[in-house]
Amino acid sequence: MEIKLTLNGRSLTASIGADTLLIDLVRDHGCYSVKRGCETANCGLCTVLLDGTPVLSCSVLAARVAGRHVQTLEGLQEEAADFVGFIADQGAEQCGFCNPGFVMNTIALLRENHDPTDDEIRAYLAGNLCRCSGYEGQLRGIRAYLDSRKEARA
Amino acid sequence: MLTIGQYVRPESLDEAYALCQKKSSVVLGGMLWLKMQHRSVGTAIDLCGLGLDRIEETETGYRIGAMVPLRALETHAGLAALTQGAMAEALRHIVGVQFRNCATVGGSLWGRFGFSDVLTLFLALDAAVTLHHAGEMPLADFAALPRVTRDILTHVTLPKASQRAVYLSQRNISTDFPVLAVALSERDGRYTCAVGARPMPAAAFADEKGALAQGITEDSARAFAADIAARAVLGGNLRAGADYRRAVCEVLVRRAALALSKEG
Numbered sequence: 001m002e003i004k005l006t007l008n009g010r011s012l013t014a015s016i017g018a019d020t021l022l023i024d025l026v027r028d029h030g031c032y033s034v035k036r037g038c039e040t041a042n043c044g045l046c047t048v049l050l051d052g053t054p055v056l057s058c059s060v061l062a063a064r065v066a067g068r069h070v071q072t073l074e075g076l077q078e079e080a081a082d083f084v085g086f087i088a089d090q091g092a093e094q095c096g097f098c099n100p101g102f103v104m105n106t107i108a109l110l111r112e113n114h115d116p117t118d119d120e121i122r123a124y125l126a127g128n129l130c131r132c133s134g135y136e137g138q139l140r141g142i143r144a145y146l147d148s149r150k151e152a153r154a
Numbered sequence: 155m156l157t158i159g160q161y162v163r164p165e166s167l168d169e170a171y172a173l174c175q176k177k178s179s180v181v182l183g184g185m186l187w188l189k190m191q192h193r194s195v196g197t198a199i200d201l202c203g204l205g206l207d208r209i210e211e212t213e214t215g216y217r218i219g220a221m222v223p224l225r226a227l228e229t230h231a232g233l234a235a236l237t238q239g240a241m242a243e244a245l246r247h248i249v250g251v252q253f254r255n256c257a258t259v260g261g262s263l264w265g266r267f268g269f270s271d272v273l274t275l276f277l278a279l280d281a282a283v284t285l286h287h288a289g290e291m292p293l294a295d296f297a298a299l300p301r302v303t304r305d306i307l308t309h310v311t312l313p314k315a316s317q318r319a320v321y322l323s324q325r326n327i328s329t330d331f332p333v334l335a336v337a338l339s340e341r342d343g344r345y346t347c348a349v350g351a352r353p354m355p356a357a358a359f360a361d362e363k364g365a366l367a368q369g370i371t372e373d374s375a376r377a378f379a380a381d382i383a384a385r386a387v388l389g390g391n392l393r394a395g396a397d398y399r400r401a402v403c404e405v406l407v408r409r410a411a412l413a414l415s416k417e418g
Binding site for chain 1: 156157158159160161182184185186189190195198200202246249250251252253255256328329
């Protein structure tokens with residue numbers, strides 16, 4: 001079957017199978033930031049934004065996104081650039097495999113909640129697993145970004 | 155591995171129902187559980203074009219479409235007020251925000267999963283479900299239906315009656331399925347305690363002995379909890395044994411009763 005969607009701001013017509021998953025569709029179109037992790041909807045590595053909402057692309061049928069807007073990290077570089085340096089400064093990542101999923105969900109968090117508390121950050125990112133670092137580095141990085149933003153406004 | 159022969163977006167519930175009568179057809183919910191199965195689906199029926207993704211407030215309650223994501227329930231101000239936060243408390247532990255944006259209330263209830271936080275809470279809230287063919291029925295009756303039914307769950311209704319509600323769960327680790335879940339509600343002096351993750355599907359219990367009839371105190375909460383823990387059929391699985399669940403059940407029910415007394 002053939003579907004039309006918008007991928008990272010560009011119109012796309014794609015030929016897919018009835019059981020093609022969104023993760024395979026976006027990776028087939030060059031979005032390699034979307035990682036295949038657990039494939040059981042538990043790790044958050046495959047997070048993409050569907051009409052602005054974070055979803056697990058390993059569990060969404062590609063047919064379901066017909067007519068909708070899909071964004072991956074490839075299309076959100078500018079928005080991500082605001083805070084990823086703060087995460088890197090904390091040495092939050094080791095292997096880095098979980099990073100795109102974390103970044104995508106952090107973008108969704110900060111769009112929804114401009115000034116989250118540490119508990120709100122933890123709750124929102126609970127569906128992103130990192131097997132290297134223990135999460136404190138990511139939390140410190142996001143906190144440092146939020147603090148720097150507040151200082152800049154003061 | 156899941157394979158799907160054809161994907162269809164019906165334009166009406168009648169069309170969806172007709173498609174659903176074939177044994178190889180499956181109605182898609184959030185697809186999270188379905189995708190984990192080794193299964194060959196003939197026709198995947200996607201209800202996403204039928205306007206079932208809305209939460210409507212009526213004079214008597216909330217009418218929730220089957221395709222409403224769990225995250226929408228979790229963040230809905232009206233449902234938060236109706237349940238004094240129990241809705242968000244029941245849902246916030248389920249994997250992560252992205253998962254809850256995919257998972258639907260219809261899929262969660264249709265599966266009648268043993269681990270379901272959703273089924274546990276909605277049983278205590280006296281919910282009703284609407285099936286396209288069979289019509290409206292109490293959720294408790296639906297939960298007892300044989301799983302072979304080929305109807306389509308279209309809506310869930312929560313009564314807006316004045317009530318108090320509390321949800322508590324015990325987990326071995328955050329975001330995991332619960333070891334045990336308890337939802338307690340009170341409407342017009344009538345208490346309903348749903349116990350989920352037994353590990354069998356949730357079951358609802360009334361205060362048959364009237365332990366809380368004279369009000370909730372430390373002693374009456376303890377008596378109520380002992381009664382529920384004694385009556386609930388509990389089992390063991392890899393998360394916990396039946397005896398541990400019974401001990402947890404008694405603690406959670408007592409805490410839920412005491413928390414309910416503080417809801418005003």
